[in-house]
Amino acid sequence: MPINYFIEQLQAKGVKITPQRQEIIKVFLESQDLHLSAEEVHRRITVKFPSMSLDTVYRNLSMLQKLGILTELNFGDRKSLFEINNSQHHHHLICTKCGGSQEIEFCPLDFLDKQHIKNFKVQKHSFEIFGICANCMQ
């Protein structure tokens, strides 16, 4: 997805298109890493724009997540990671040794009997598998 695709979403929601916001989206689009922490996003931007405030990063990550442009991930280490929604819905295998992760396309909701969630309005869900990856296995 080109950056304009996301900029248009912002315009449609009536939020201002600031240079800071554009930089944050660019970082995700240019990143090889799929998952970035607020700190890491900030670090990458301040290389070129040293005045970017960490608060601005947090504020915008949160806003972009609410708009559905980013997904927030919690791998249980009490720091949030974010990934941009430019591929299909998926979940993750996370290596507890090296910290790396891979995507799996399996989604539990496809197998969940609706009996289990009646009288409950589902908003979102999380599913992660933790273990040792092939690399770390030997």
Next chain:
Amino acid sequence: MPINYFIEQLQAKGVKITPQRQEIIKVFLESQDLHLSAEEVHRRITVKFPSMSLDTVYRNLSMLQKLGILTELNFGDRKSLFEINNSQHHHHLICTKCGGSQEIEFCPLDFLDKQHIKNFKVQKHSFEIFGICANCMQ
């Protein structure tokens, strides 16, 4: 499960049976709430034993989790919750409005095609569904 069941597990692992440890286990066994934070465990114990250190709570929760006596839960609010393993494996529906949770017996691993996780040694997994519970719905 009586408390002795857990004490014996500790003895079998060769850790010392301190009063502090026994209190922590008691708190879980006596609690109607299924999920307790470190802070909450500490709060309940200091009513009777004001000198219990918060550090001791953290250290022991972590130890009890590694021994398989407790399960650590992360509902994405960057604070860990713990529950004692005295019922069968389950997952949770979590209400984003009131914070309450209910158990569901469905487990994704029962439906996961082993193709998805080949070359990966599974250690643990998380699965939570977030939404609005029946009470908060009206």
Next chain:
DNA sequence: TCCTAATTAGGAATTATTACTATTTAAGAT
């Protein structure tokens, strides 16, 4: 009863995130 490694209390330090406030700015109106 003695010994010692394990454990603890108390407080300081760390990490991630949120709050606050004065200043700046995007973008619609004139």
Next chain:
DNA sequence: ATCTTAAATAGTAATAATTCCTAATTAGGA
């Protein structure tokens, strides 16, 4: 093109959860 203003930002302080540190205590074996 300029003006206006609500939204957004920078910089810093505050908060929350957790971990680290160290001297003192203690469980449990000898």
